[in-house]
Amino acid sequence: MKELFEIVTQPASGEGKETFVSIGIPLKAGGHDVMCPVSKRCASYGALETEVQAIKDELDALLQKAKESFEGSATEDALGLRPDMSAENIWSVLSKLSQEDLFVGSYNSLEEGKRRAVAEHVLTQCNVFSGMPSVFSSRYNSETGLLE
Numbered sequence: 001m002k003e004l005f006e007i008v009t010q011p012a013s014g015e016g017k018e019t020f021v022s023i024g025i026p027l028k029a030g031g032h033d034v035m036c037p038v039s040k041r042c043a044s045y046g047a048l049e050t051e052v053q054a055i056k057d058e059l060d061a062l063l064q065k066a067k068e069s070f071e072g073s074a075t076e077d078a079l080g081l082r083p084d085m086s087a088e089n090i091w092s093v094l095s096k097l098s099q100e101d102l103f104v105g106s107y108n109s110l111e112e113g114k115r116r117a118v119a120e121h122v123l124t125q126c127n128v129f130s131g132m133p134s135v136f137s138s139r140y141n142s143e144t145g146l147l148e
Helices: 045-079 087-094 100-108 112-125 131-139
Strands: 006-011 019-029 032-037
Touching: 006 032, 019 045, 087 100, 087 112, 100 112, 100 131, 112 131
Parallel strands: none
Antiparallel strands: 006 019, 019 032
8 A cells, every 4th residue: 555644845945944844645636646735834853743643643533433433333233223213213222221321322323313313302202301311401412413
């Protein structure tokens, strides 16, 4: 596999000026080679090291999200949740969970459209003053569609 990232060197304009270095990803678009920058231009090794660490941190965060997604899929399978289930049926399974963390994680691992459909069902059809509907209504963030 070809390396994804490349070092991009950009000499500063004018004599005696320093050279800037950044990290980029080479792309081919419409028969043209284009370098897409993924870091700031850096005038020192220390600055570039900071930029590379930020890229690593972001990739680690993406990897963690992917792990949670895969674990969420396993949880869905373990609970018997399927993409073709109705919001009411999904809620029926989720509301029987006794562990709040498992409940929240299972709900949050649903695809966004299903999460919002389940939220609509809970907030319009269930008594949100007791049991898991109460937990749901107190932790639901309508902007993200997630339980916090």
